Amino acid sequence: MITRVDHIGIACRDLAASIAFYQRTYGFEVFHQEVNEQQGVREAMLRINGTDDGGATYLQLLEPIREDSPIAKFLESHGEGVHHVAFGTADVRAETAAVTETGVRALYPEPRHGTFGSQINFLHPKDCQGILTELVQSPVHE
Amino acid sequence: MITRVDHIGIACRDLAASIAFYQRTYGFEVFHQEVNEQQGVREAMLRINGTDDGGATYLQLLEPIREDSPIAKFLESHGEGVHHVAFGTADVRAETAAVTETGVRALYPEPRHGTFGSQINFLHPKDCQGILTELVQSPVHE
Numbered sequence: 001m002i003t004r005v006d007h008i009g010i011a012c013r014d015l016a017a018s019i020a021f022y023q024r025t026y027g028f029e030v031f032h033q034e035v036n037e038q039q040g041v042r043e044a045m046l047r048i049n050g051t052d053d054g055g056a057t058y059l060q061l062l063e064p065i066r067e068d069s070p071i072a073k074f075l076e077s078h079g080e081g082v083h084h085v086a087f088g089t090a091d092v093r094a095e096t097a098a099v100t101e102t103g104v105r106a107l108y109p110e111p112r113h114g115t116f117g118s119q120i121n122f123l124h125p126k127d128c129q130g131i132l133t134e135l136v137q138s139p140v141h142e
Numbered sequence: 143m144i145t146r147v148d149h150i151g152i153a154c155r156d157l158a159a160s161i162a163f164y165q166r167t168y169g170f171e172v173f174h175q176e177v178n179e180q181q182g183v184r185e186a187m188l189r190i191n192g193t194d195d196g197g198a199t200y201l202q203l204l205e206p207i208r209e210d211s212p213i214a215k216f217l218e219s220h221g222e223g224v225h226h227v228a229f230g231t232a233d234v235r236a237e238t239a240a241v242t243e244t245g246v247r248a249l250y251p252e253p254r255h256g257t258f259g260s261q262i263n264f265l266h267p268k269d270c271q272g273i274l275t276e277l278v279q280s281p282v283h284e
Binding site: 002012018024026028048052080082087 | 270
């Protein structure tokens with residue numbers, strides 16, 4: 001079961017500049033930063049609001065750390081903008097299994113490591129109305 | 143002040159098919175439907191979660207009702223996918239004024255009519271890291 005919009009993933013060329021934009025324009029602050037070597041990104045999470053499942057909704061700013069990162073390829077073809085939409089669930093394995101039973105393809109056979117030590121999978125954008133969709137089981141509850 | 147991610151606006155060619163996809167894949171239900179003549183769209187709001195400011199976060203599915211609708215133009219150039227990101231605020235006029243003071247252009251000189259009788263404005267994507275951004279003051283609190 002999906003219980004929240006967990007985050008909106010945003011591709012940017014310069015993480016520091018993007019953080020400065022969101023701080024200056026809306027007053028959003030960085031809640032967390034990390035490097036995800038597997039995904040090839042340096043990222044910042046800006047916490048926007050709490051959600052009624054005990055989680056929160058974030059903007060996730062993503063800068064590629066190498067040329068073969070999916071974010072680098074996205075920037076090359078699309079420029080900066082929304083890269084993916086992530087839905088939060090209490091059980092990413094069960095949710096991925098349920099979704100793939102409806103005919104939607106998952107990108108990974110097993111969940112991978114996401115932000116905050118979360119477990120994630122992605123759903124193929126061609127099966128999701130053009131939207132790269134992430135399922136995320138986060139250990140963070142606030 | 144921005145207090146929530148209000149919705150993610152998604153451009154689709156066939157609203158009924160898009161509603162059916164989200165219902166079948168995730169079990170999301172239609173919370174509200176309306177036609178917005180000014181924006182040239184038929185739309186459905188799928189409520190995903192409540193937010194800690196007393197509002198909620200939705201997916202907003204948007205189908206154009208005429209060829210000169212901005213959504214029709216978006217579909218022609220981008221195909222189906224995320225069209226905009228909307229942030230909720232208690233005062234759209236004050237928030238628009240604050241944001242434009244930082245150098246970001248608003249699309250309308252005065253707020254227009256949005257979903258649920260809300261007041262909305264849009265911020266220029268070229269000033270917002272490639273993202274068409276909506277500010278929304280919603281009368282709906284749950």
